[in-house]
Amino acid sequence: MAAKFDLVVVGGSFAGLACARTAALRGLKVAVLDGKSEPGARVRTTGILVKEATEDCDLPADLMRKVRGVRLYAPDGRALDLHAPGYYFQATDTAGLLRWMATEAERAGAKLMYGRRFEGATEDRFGVSLPALDLHTQFLIGADGARSHVAQFFGLGRNRRFLAGAEIECEPLPGLDARFLHCFADSKIAAGYIGWAVPGLGMTQIGVASVRGRKPQLSQLFARVATTSGGDSVRVVERRSGLIPTGGPVEPLGRGRVMLIGDAAGLVSPVTGGGIHTALHFGRRAAQLVGEYLYDRGGHPLEAFAREIPRYRLKRVLRRVLDLAPPNALIDAMLMTAPLRALAQRLYFHRRSGDPASFEAWQEDFERGNMEPQPPSRGGELRCI
Template sequence: MQETDYDVIVVGAGFAGIACARTLAQHGARVCVVDRKRDLGERIHTTGILVAEALLHPCLAGLPAAQIRAVPHVRLYAPNLRSVRLAAPDYRFYTTDTPALMRWLGDGLVERGITLRLGTPFRDAERTGDRWRLPGIGRARWLVGADGATSRVAMRLGLGRVDQWLYGVEHEFDGVALREPDALHCFISKHYAPGYIGWVAQTPTGVQAGLARRHTPGSPVVPDIDGFLRHTAVMTGLSAPGRPDSIRAGLIPCGGPVHAWQRDGVVLVGDAAGMVSPVTAGGIHAGLRHGSAVGEALACRLQCPDAGDIPVVTRAVPGFRTKRALRWAFDHAQFDGPFDLALRTPFMRLVAERLYFHRRGHVVPAPDVSPSMD
């Protein structure tokens, strides 16, 4: 296949890679996005839960209303299944049909003149002068690794690599309804989710249920999602959901940003750079922000090619200091008994509201979405 010259080649068509590519294209850069998947809706590893801020990102402007569902509050469960309802004024979480969303985002790349090459895995890259050459793909001044938590770009080119993980599994059940559909149901349980939580939520097409736990490399232990669903059925109403219509599973970074996420014309973004909250494991909004910020910085570098190395995008590289401390505490001091006793206390409510809503009473304007075409 003929190789083409580009300004930037982005490896990985996830949220961060797409945001980076779109930002670059807005500045007139010639961009190619490659992804090993032949269909951006297949083998999804990302959960379908969005914070309200994510829907305010330009990449999601015009998202069809039929692809999202507002979830106005959180119901947090202690290990004994007692619960407390959490909410913030005018704040919403959103669930989505993730495969449909990724296909929609991919179509948006093509509409903006960005080259999208699916079924094209990254195998290696070689430096030739001031450009990177990807055999069978093309040459570019900058290479962006947006290929996920186990980034092959980082591994091959000697950049920082994620080394702390959660392992998550999510099942989707089409056409099923929850007993309380307007809540994001979150379950604390050291037995089922050591180091993280379980969750159940209503989606535009049914129900998604997930479970994640701290992961040790080489460990064969995976989340017991079937046992978790049986344990929580009395609260969710999912007593016999049947076989899942789709399953997502994979590693989730939880150690904060990697130390070396850029060098010699290579930049990591999103999960590949560890841009995921160590506590909540939320990576979609962080990935969109980081991808766009890196795209802006690269566009600047392309306009001023003699100005040296790409500057660090400090505002888009959070330190997660507080959340990394909470991650340590969750890993070393998670006990079911104290959570059972403390869940309904004002202190625990305050901590939970700050984790879920960033600050108590924080208001986020409702996003604009285009009307459903159904």
């Protein structure tokens, strides 16, 4: 007889594991399927977390490193330093974080089934059967990423617009200022997006993403980063690539006893390409809604879910503009102007203002323990390098 579950989650990454843990803590009998051999295998992401992600979900500090500033480079080499007092990003040991999340989900009671792929299902009045795996579930959640098989199989909405990303992980570059995320706006290297170099936990990640059809130029970026950091030979530890959905939430997000979350649902910022925070937040939220539906006669989870998720209306418009990949001469002319600096500040730090003193001065103050609040300002600090 098929093993019976309340909830089967397809995909054991950020969205799926967050969902499974919350559902299990709420008393649901949960299983997670993932085609990978183990949690944290074949990571496809840079894994940077925005501050809000660590406020929403309690994650272990020893798997993260705070990075407080963004250094944004124009194609001609000038750079703009951006930051906002009190704000930070977290570079992560991403594989370690996913292993930790898997352990937490398991400890909460979820059954983890790695090395098992979703291939197809049959639906009945009481839920969904997965005959190949001999499972039956009252509800099925697709957390299986940008090219969701669950979405395809059940005829749900699918991501149609993407950025293509490629990244290497290498030994630390000592000359790369570890206080910053280094971001490179350059249409020849990263048409429609940016290149990045992240001094992480015991390694450096160098990556680039472009609109599809324009190859991300990882080796050109690597040469630029090497010039910037004064290093020329590094040992590459790992290479990875993946697709980033940029079209916003898919339609429909689910039907009957099936629903999508995370990248599968298109919950990724079309401008920044960040999707981990929404994967965690709405992974947990989906679990709460499914629990209420199955056990408290709550409304169908899709109703509240569709109401609560971000629609990214403005960011989708901005994405269309960025997809045009403005020529480098235009980026050089525009990037350091006050309106563009203000826009960059807003995109990286949301509504927070930078401080009028330079990042260096702010950091000195911070390290001296000066807790006086800083007056707000509108833009970042321009450096010529």
